[in-house]
Amino acid sequence: MSFDKAAQFAMDFQRATVKLTQSFEPQKTFLVESWDRPGGGGGCTMVLEDGKVFERAAVNFSQVHGELSARMAAAIHVAPAPFRATGVSLILHPVNPFVPTIHLNFRYFELDGGKDWWIGGGTDVTPVYPNIEDAKLFHTSLKAALDPFGAELYGQFKKECDEYFYLPHRNETRGIGGVFFDYLRGDFPNRRNLWAAVGEAFHKSYFAIVEQRKNTVFGPNEIAFQRLRRGRYVEFNLLFDRGTKFGIESAGRTESVLASMPRFAEWRYNYAPPAGSKEALAIEMFKPTDWLGMADNDLLGSNAAPTSI
């Protein structure tokens, strides 16, 4: 059964990601909580908080089933039917303002005992201070992972990501993008391999960035800007994110749904950084950008992360 294989993949991916994250936090352990969903199914939420490298890391697995309501069915463009869904979703919010936040989600959805099914997912990076080097590493890895499945996929999925992770009221993308895909039907082993390739690209590129930036020197100014940017993350998740909205509306487990919130967020009225500051440069970078076509010495490259300790 593809459903069971998808669930197994999601569980294995959860375990692998927790292990990698844990390797940065020898003095902390993930809190592991299994839960049942009253409507059918359940999940396992793993969370680590107030670490040395990550202020919050949440990695969720779930496997649920039930009957699609007319409203839910309309929202996902199918007819009402019995459904099963399984997947993994994760958000890591680092302590250091020079280490970006990461989000990844893989989901498998089937209707009527498997008469129709598809996979979806994606991963996107949200830096406080974007820099071209990290953006190129992340996007190059994703392109290399996707090219074997179709030369057009990276471009198409990157565009979907830029469109989805967008805050219209701020006229800003959430971060520097990544890939986003949905309704991929067809050959299940091929689709699972696509997940695996994207997952490996995330593991290799993101944790390399964490390793490289985690000791970058920062002070109260960088923390203040980080928390304002976390405020934008909160705005996106609560105003627009479909997963969050679905979780809240369908009376999902609140603590698992909102494990995506940052540990700390701030708001300031009409905040505008001084022209030419690294904060002003950062904000300029939150727009759809062809990172792979950008020269390393591009103007924006002057926002390279400062020297490490």
Next chain:
Amino acid sequence: MSFDKAAQFAMDFQRATVKLTQSFEPQKTFLVESWDRPGGGGGCTMVLEDGKVFERAAVNFSQVHGELSARMAAAIHVAPAPFRATGVSLILHPVNPFVPTIHLNFRYFELDGGKDWWIGGGTDVTPVYPNIEDAKLFHTSLKAALDPFGAELYGQFKKECDEYFYLPHRNETRGIGGVFFDYLRGDFPNRRNLWAAVGEAFHKSYFAIVEQRKNTVFGPNEIAFQRLRRGRYVEFNLLFDRGTKFGIESAGRTESVLASMPRFAEWRYNYAPPAGSKEALAIEMFKPTDWLGMADNDLLGSNAAPTSI
């Protein structure tokens, strides 16, 4: 014209509230910004941040006009038509965790040049550590203000408030309630007097609470709990508040719409305070409660604010 009188009332109320708030902040001044709405009309936003008593105080006036879209019309249960709306809305977030957050909103809406019109509004208090004394003062003042307009109004408006300011995913009210009303048609001078009475009740009772609690001793534990509770305020405003949703969807001025956000918010996974702590007692109080029918020595009264400095 009732519209002009309503706008004048809203502007006067903005000025009076800013003056009262300012009296607690001799070393800070409100930032005053007038803005135009591309679709028609405009407003004036007054904000004070990082004060001694208030970490954020936002008092907005607006006066806008245009054509109701089918979607907007359906949302407010009327037929599409030209509309005008004016009103005042404010949120004050204090520094001291023993001083509650307050929200108030008065709005006047008219269709087709005044062929149909109504007023709405409300005010509700959101403490970090609720106590019966303050709740009784606030609710007693509102009841006394409303009784001359109809003996049933306080009970009815309080119920609407408890139902509206409710977070289903937390199974909590936002705070200790207040009053909420909408679609009050009829005699305009009477309706304006109702606004004035509710507004005066807010001015007298809320600022008395601020005066009494602003020097209460607090430490890092109380601030940590305050910021978790501010996270709930953010959840309500971004997930459920109709004004915020309308402002974001109708491309209102973002900084005015989101001036309601607190200055600082935090999230912790599965937070639960120790049984019997003042934090546990506080959370128990976030449910619809008949404050006026409660004895001063009721069990919950043990959560009275601690001694002042």
